[in-house]
Amino acid sequence: MNPRRVFSVLGLFDSAPLLMQAIPKVKTNVTARLEAYSPFPIHGIDEALGLRKSPLTGMVLVMGIIGVTSGLGFELWTSGIDYPLMTAGKPYFSWEAFIPIMFEIMVLFACFTAGLGMLMALNRLPFFRHPMLRSKAMGQITRDKFALAVEPKGETLDVDAIASVLKEAGAVSVEVIEAPEPIRIASPDFLLSVLLAIVISSAVSGYATYWAIKLFPVSIPMVHMLDQPRLDPQRPSGFFKDGFGMRMPVPGTVARGTTLYGIGSEDEAGTLVNPMPRTGQALRQGQQDYRTYCSVCHGIRGDGVPTLTAAYGAKPANLVSRTIIDLPDGKIHHVIIDGKNAMPAYAADLPEDERWAVVHYVRALQRASNAKDDDIK
Amino acid sequence: MKSSVPLLSRDLAIQQLQAPPVLHGKVSFGSLDDQVLAPVYVKPSPAWFVAFAITSTAALLGMGFIGYTIATGIGVWGNNIPVAWAFGIINFVFWVGIGHAGTLISAILLLFRARWRNAISRFSEAITIFAVICATLFPLIHVGRPWLAFWLFPYPNQRGVWPNFRSPLLWDVFAVNTYFLVSLLFWYIGLVPDLASLRDRTANKIRKFVYSILCFGWRGAASHWQHYEKAYLVIAGLATGLVLSVHSVVSFDFAVSLVPGWHMTIFPPYFVTGAIFAGFAMVVMALVVVRSTMHLEHLITEYHLEVMNKIILTCSCLMAYAYLMEGFTAWYSMNPYIQYTFMQYIVGTYWWAGWLTITCNVLVPQLLWLRWFRRHYAGMIFVAVAVTVGMWFERFVIIVSSLHQDFLPSSWHIYKPTIVDCGILLGSFGLFFTLVLLFARVLPVIATTEMKMILPGAQPHHQGGTHEP
Numbered sequence: 001m002n003p004r005r006v007f008s009v010l011g012l013f014d015s016a017p018l019l020m021q022a023i024p025k026v027k028t029n030v031t032a033r034l035e036a037y038s039p040f041p042i043h044g045i046d047e048a049l050g051l052r053k054s055p056l057t058g059m060v061l062v063m064g065i066i067g068v069t070s071g072l073g074f075e076l077w078t079s080g081i082d083y084p085l086m087t088a089g090k091p092y093f094s095w096e097a098f099i100p101i102m103f104e105i106m107v108l109f110a111c112f113t114a115g116l117g118m119l120m121a122l123n124r125l126p127f128f129r130h131p132m133l134r135s136k137a138m139g140q141i142t143r144d145k146f147a148l149a150v151e152p153k154g155e156t157l158d159v160d161a162i163a164s165v166l167k168e169a170g171a172v173s174v175e176v177i178e179a180p181e182p183i184r185i186a187s188p189d190f191l192l193s194v195l196l197a198i199v200i201s202s203a204v205s206g207y208a209t210y211w212a213i214k215l216f217p218v219s220i221p222m223v224h225m226l227d228q229p230r231l232d233p234q235r236p237s238g239f240f241k242d243g244f245g246m247r248m249p250v251p252g253t254v255a256r257g258t259t260l261y262g263i264g265s266e267d268e269a270g271t272l273v274n275p276m277p278r279t280g281q282a283l284r285q286g287q288q289d290y291r292t293y294c295s296v297c298h299g300i301r302g303d304g305v306p307t308l309t310a311a312y313g314a315k316p317a318n319l320v321s322r323t324i325i326d327l328p329d330g331k332i333h334h335v336i337i338d339g340k341n342a343m344p345a346y347a348a349d350l351p352e353d354e355r356w357a358v359v360h361y362v363r364a365l366q367r368a369s370n371a372k373d374d375d376i377k
Numbered sequence: 378m379k380s381s382v383p384l385l386s387r388d389l390a391i392q393q394l395q396a397p398p399v400l401h402g403k404v405s406f407g408s409l410d411d412q413v414l415a416p417v418y419v420k421p422s423p424a425w426f427v428a429f430a431i432t433s434t435a436a437l438l439g440m441g442f443i444g445y446t447i448a449t450g451i452g453v454w455g456n457n458i459p460v461a462w463a464f465g466i467i468n469f470v471f472w473v474g475i476g477h478a479g480t481l482i483s484a485i486l487l488l489f490r491a492r493w494r495n496a497i498s499r500f501s502e503a504i505t506i507f508a509v510i511c512a513t514l515f516p517l518i519h520v521g522r523p524w525l526a527f528w529l530f531p532y533p534n535q536r537g538v539w540p541n542f543r544s545p546l547l548w549d550v551f552a553v554n555t556y557f558l559v560s561l562l563f564w565y566i567g568l569v570p571d572l573a574s575l576r577d578r579t580a581n582k583i584r585k586f587v588y589s590i591l592c593f594g595w596r597g598a599a600s601h602w603q604h605y606e607k608a609y610l611v612i613a614g615l616a617t618g619l620v621l622s623v624h625s626v627v628s629f630d631f632a633v634s635l636v637p638g639w640h641m642t643i644f645p646p647y648f649v650t651g652a653i654f655a656g657f658a659m660v661v662m663a664l665v666v667v668r669s670t671m672h673l674e675h676l677i678t679e680y681h682l683e684v685m686n687k688i689i690l691t692c693s694c695l696m697a698y699a700y701l702m703e704g705f706t707a708w709y710s711m712n713p714y715i716q717y718t719f720m721q722y723i724v725g726t727y728w729w730a731g732w733l734t735i736t737c738n739v740l741v742p743q744l745l746w747l748r749w750f751r752r753h754y755a756g757m758i759f760v761a762v763a764v765t766v767g768m769w770f771e772r773f774v775i776i777v778s779s780l781h782q783d784f785l786p787s788s789w790h791i792y793k794p795t796i797v798d799c800g801i802l803l804g805s806f807g808l809f810f811t812l813v814l815l816f817a818r819v820l821p822v823i824a825t826t827e828m829k830m831i832l833p834g835a836q837p838h839h840q841g842g843t844h845e846p
Contacts, residue, residue, distance in 0.1 A: 041602035078539035118608035144406030
């Protein structure tokens with residue numbers, strides 16, 4: 001058998017003053033590291049043991065600054081850059097409104113750094129296999145006893161000598177705590193249990209995710225706003241006598257944005273003047289409408305040479321001929337509305353302003369076909 | 378000037394200035410543990426079960442009404458335009474405020490080194506956490522579709538939208554959540570050494586396992602205590618700023634709007650004071666019950682109760698100032714709308730609520746100038762109940778009285794709560810006291826570690842061996 005591997009030699013004291021008195025006595029006789037255990041913090045013990053100052057405040061300061069800057073940065077980025085949102089006429093980068101959340105994020109970062117940083121980073125907890133937790137003294141330490149332990153780092157201990165030093169310093173009892181068996185990572189038991197844990201946890205989380213994804217979209221708890229009874233156009237309805245869901249406008253209704261066209265014949269229309277100023281925009285609108293509706297029969301240049309000659313028996317009018325040039329604007333406009341001979345009516349396709357735009361464009365085509373030398377300049 | 382009274386010697390003067398003892402009788406480290414930790418292991422008394430039955434029934438009733446609200450829609454409440462915020466927000470502000478006393482006791486009084494706080498810090502921190510749980514419930518159900526409440530948090534989403542960080546309502550989300558998390562952390566950090574004590578006292582294997590996990594394997598090493606004390610102090614300092622910010626942010630929900638009666642600069646300090654006021658009343662009520670039923674009279678002494686009652690009295694005077702300031706602001710602003718709203722508080726439809734607030738919050742607490750009321754259960758409970766009622770109705774006045782008469786007289790509407798509103802309010806009280814009872818049953822109600830620190834002989838480096846420097 002190997003000699004016992006010793007983790008520490010621990011002396012138990014009855015009160016805090018006795019422990020404090022013992023520390024310097026033990027320190028002069030033992031070179032190994034000392035650690036004390038107590039049911040509550042004893043002020044001044046860190047200096048007596050020679051502990052270094054806690055770096056916690058520095059950690060908290062750094063994380064607090066990170067919290068402030070990341071909080072402010074995130075708010076500026078979301079509200080000013082990624083999704084620019086103007087509220088109450090304030091500028092995008094109105095940092096004053098971001099102070100409350102910036103402050104809360106700072107407190108959150110700093111507090112969790114203090115709490116978890118203390119427990120996990122500085123105190124290296126949780127540490128459930130720590131040999132102290134299996135000692136007899138532990139139960140008394142959390143109640144009303146105080147312990148001074150010699151915890152070597154690497155070097156071997158003369159257990160009996162240290163025990164007598166502790167006894168002389170006033171310890172009521174001395175306990176030798178054995179070092180734990182090191183965990184053998186390569187052992188089959190350990191590997192098997194790790195593997196089993198991975199399989200079980202991935203199966204559980206996998207199934208949970210699967211069912212969450214499957215069930216969440218179909219379980220809509222309140223559908224009141226999705227169920228909105230309404231009558232779509234072209235749908236039948238028993239509510240009206242004629243059985244149609246859609247209502248026709250009252251005869252004589254004039255749609256918004258249009259004027260009433262009360263002219264019955266082409267001759268009457270001759271007196272109408274084109275109300276639309278001849279601007280570049282009007283000509284472009286006229287060109288688009290002419291090419292869409294008129295050019296199929298009247299030809300792209302208005303010369304009455306259609307692209308679909310074979311399909312129609314009728315011969316479309318030559319719009320750049322002298323007859324049409326002499327026709328007043330109102331009559332051309334009337335023909336667009338009513339049609340003529342084989343030409344159908346286009347009133348339903350072209351609103352009023354677009355009809356007059358087409359008239360402008362026809363005039364432009366006429367001038368283009370009979371261009372004078374002056375026009376080239 | 379001649380004085381017939383001789384000057385005191387320096388020592389005598391210091392002696393007279395010293396605070397009275399915060400403990401009665403002889404208490405040792407071991408006996409403290411035995412007494413505080415024992416309720417965790419023994420079966421509770423029949424009285425506990427009766428109380429638990431009552432509170433949990435109320436809580437379940439409230440949960441039923443909440444379920445009904447969620448299933449049917451928010452229309453089952455009395456709120457409607459213009460009183461769109463009624464019980465939901467009143468209860469939220471009320472419960473968040475209750476929590477503030479706990480943080481004040483555990484954090485601010487720690488920084489002031491008030492020794493008497495050690496006995497009641499654990500209990501009042503627990504009250505903070507339970508009150509904030511009750512508070513968060515209300516905005517959650519008030520949004521109507523609580524399963525979409527996660528939209529309040531800024532997370533990357535396919536809609537490419539972020540919440541409005543300039544809105545006080547979003548500040549509220551951050552403030553209340555931070556407050557809850559930090560309070561929980563602070564409470565838990567304080568519990569860790571006590572959980573280690575529980576672990577070492579129990580023989581039951583399952584309990585031992587659970588406590589071992591919960592206390593992170595705490596072993597009380599001096600090198601750990603060093604970081605622990607520093608962390609505790611740092612969190613206390615941060616929590617002090619936090620607790621002042623939380624109710625200020627809650628008050629911004631009102632003050633940042635333009636509603637007459639809400640748009641006032643006094644609101645943040647006024648709300649924070651009111652919160653501490655109501656919170657102390659709640660702590661006094663709950664503490665009286667715990668103290669007498671768990672026989673902790675020598676640890677939580679009459680001195681503790683008296684000091685808390687003095688704080689209630691101070692807050693009451695501050696509240697009186699705030700109410701006067703509201704009237705002064707209305708008059709001095711020369712704004713007819715603010716003046717009209719203020720008159721609504723005292724002679725309008727809800728005049729009785731306004732006067733109930735003033736009676737309960739300003740007049741009744743003046744009884745605490747009398748020593749008898751500060752030191753006797755009947756007196757302090759009477760005042761604490763009055764303060765709780767008064768502070769609830771104060772929020773009722775602020776919210777309902779200010780809102781029910783809109784800028785547009787055709788929208789004016791008298792608000793009446795429904796049975797569902799009242800049921801959910803009752804349920805929140807049930808939930809709160811259920812949690813308090815469970816806490817008293819499964820965790821030590823007094824922080825034994827902190828109490829041990831102030832027992833005689835605990836701090837050899839300080840004179841007299843106590844914690845006092």
